[in-house]
Amino acid sequence: MQNKINMAYTKRFDGRKFDETREMKAEIGIIPNADGSAMFAFGDTVAIAAVYGPKIMHPQHAQDPKRGTLRVVYDMLSFSVPERKKPGPSRRSQEISKVTEWALSPVVNLDEFPNTVVDVQIMIFQANASTRCAGINAAALALAHAGVPMNDLVSSVSVGKIDETIVADVIKEEEDYEEGEGATDIATAFTSNSGKLTLLQLDGKISAKKLNEAVEKARDACKEIYELQKKTLKEAKE
Amino acid sequence: MMISNLTKKRVHDYLLEGKRENRGLLDYREIEIETGISKNAEGSARVKVGNTQVVAGIKLDVTEPYTDHEDEGTLITTLELLPLSSPRFEAGPPKIEAIEMARIVDREIRESKFIDFKKLCIKKGEKVWGIFLDIFSINDDGNLLDAAGIAAVAALRDAKMPKYDEKEDRVKYGELTSKNMPLNKETPIILTFHKIGNKIFIDPGQEEEEASEGRISFGFLNGDINACQKGNDAPLELKELSEILDIADKKAKEMSEKIEKIIEKALKAREDKK
Numbered sequence: 187m188q189n190k191i192n193m194a195y196t197k198r199f200d201g202r203k204f205d206e207t208r209e210m211k212a213e214i215g216i217i218p219n220a221d222g223s224a225m226f227a228f229g230d231t232v233a234i235a236a237v238y239g240p241k242i243m244h245p246q247h248a249q250d251p252k253r254g255t256l257r258v259v260y261d262m263l264s265f266s267v268p269e270r271k272k273p274g275p276s277r278r279s280q281e282i283s284k285v286t287e288w289a290l291s292p293v294v295n296l297d298e299f300p301n302t303v304v305d306v307q308i309m310i311f312q313a314n315a316s317t318r319c320a321g322i323n324a325a326a327l328a329l330a331h332a333g334v335p336m337n338d339l340v341s342s343v344s345v346g347k348i349d350e351t352i353v354a355d356v357i358k359e360e361e362d363y364e365e366g367e368g369a370t371d372i373a374t375a376f377t378s379n380s381g382k383l384t385l386l387q388l389d390g391k392i393s394a395k396k397l398n399e400a401v402e403k404a405r406d407a408c409k410e411i412y413e414l415q416k417k418t419l420k421e422a423k424e
Numbered sequence: 425m426m427i428s429n430l431t432k433k434r435v436h437d438y439l440l441e442g443k444r445e446n447r448g449l450l451d452y453r454e455i456e457i458e459t460g461i462s463k464n465a466e467g468s469a470r471v472k473v474g475n476t477q478v479v480a481g482i483k484l485d486v487t488e489p490y491t492d493h494e495d496e497g498t499l500i501t502t503l504e505l506l507p508l509s510s511p512r513f514e515a516g517p518p519k520i521e522a523i524e525m526a527r528i529v530d531r532e533i534r535e536s537k538f539i540d541f542k543k544l545c546i547k548k549g550e551k552v553w554g555i556f557l558d559i560f561s562i563n564d565d566g567n568l569l570d571a572a573g574i575a576a577v578a579a580l581r582d583a584k585m586p587k588y589d590e591k592e593d594r595v596k597y598g599e600l601t602s603k604n605m606p607l608n609k610e611t612p613i614i615l616t617f618h619k620i621g622n623k624i625f626i627d628p629g630q631e632e633e634e635a636s637e638g639r640i641s642f643g644f645l646n647g648d649i650n651a652c653q654k655g656n657d658a659p660l661e662l663k664e665l666s667e668i669l670d671i672a673d674k675k676a677k678e679m680s681e682k683i684e685k686i687i688e689k690a691l692k693a694r695e696d697k698k
Contacts, residue, residue: 281523387652393648
């Protein structure tokens, strides 16, 4: 019993500081066929994204004569997870596609491209939690790389409340943490400069006060992600 | 989509002034709950929030557990926006709007630990009870998600375990035991907040929902948030989030006590009828 009392989450499984993200990698132009493309990784979680368009929207009835449409598809490769994922869309992937679209569309301006669509395809290559966040970061880079008009970038990170501790960039082992208050996984995304929240999802157990605190920590982490995104875009240009 | 821009503007301008039909921005419409609405379901409920109406049903089956939760029952939640409930909805497989709602309800029920899944294990690694929670819209006058959350809880509270013949490995449908499902005493609820300009409001009618500029939903149990989803592409300022969280904290407590009472009343009314 004595041991169990001191089970608070004081040290992370992979030795990171609480506010430290995993090693991040970003790369532009990884898919030559696409109008824009990018890879973004949080440690073992690797997402790739490709952007095609603006191009004429098909089916035609989905065309918006006022402005272009942003359309996002998120999915995982069948071998990206320990237990094989059946190929093809699932309810989970459809929901993530939609919230990713909502997370990105506030910064994308397609007013000058009526009746068109900008297709964003996100594929998770390798998964160790925070896949939707890696996907959003990759997609934001790919959109910028494609030269789609944008008024800001989007940066995304997951934060977690593991037992009572708030951590940035959650990994699978932390997601599965069951001691104490267990794990609460919070996915966030912000407009990179203006700092507006464009994605917020959570599951677990957290008080309103603590959630506020967690979102502020997420905002700080996103500033770092933004720096990497900017650097990646600048280097690609040279 | 369904209302004209003129109507939308009128509703929008009213809300900006804090005006609504017969209620304040943070007032809920009247909630009515009836349980036991379907004889063949193990549990069922009809929920009305103003003119919005949804029904939920529980069916139980004996199934194999998931390999990563060998000693736990399973839950599958579906939600269908029936064409009969609004000209907005079309026939066919569930679209993203329905999928999103189903997943938020599922997340709140699961993450709040409302169901004790361990108690639904029959034989570890082989046989567990599988719960099908199916929700249907009957009339859409806004705020279907919150209503679906209430219906889910009411139907689960209403449910009785069916008889299971272990030898024949068969569920004897129609022969219910007197055993309730293993549920937490507290009532989980889903509360969705909408904004227009600097005004925050809840429980929108259909026109108000159409005029809304952004929404964020929280699943609460006993003062804790178990699920959250920011919907739509309208971004949210951090100070707006703080404000909403403050209101949500108080409102959730009030609403869950209120809903708990109405469910209790419905269950009692059903007992008395028998």
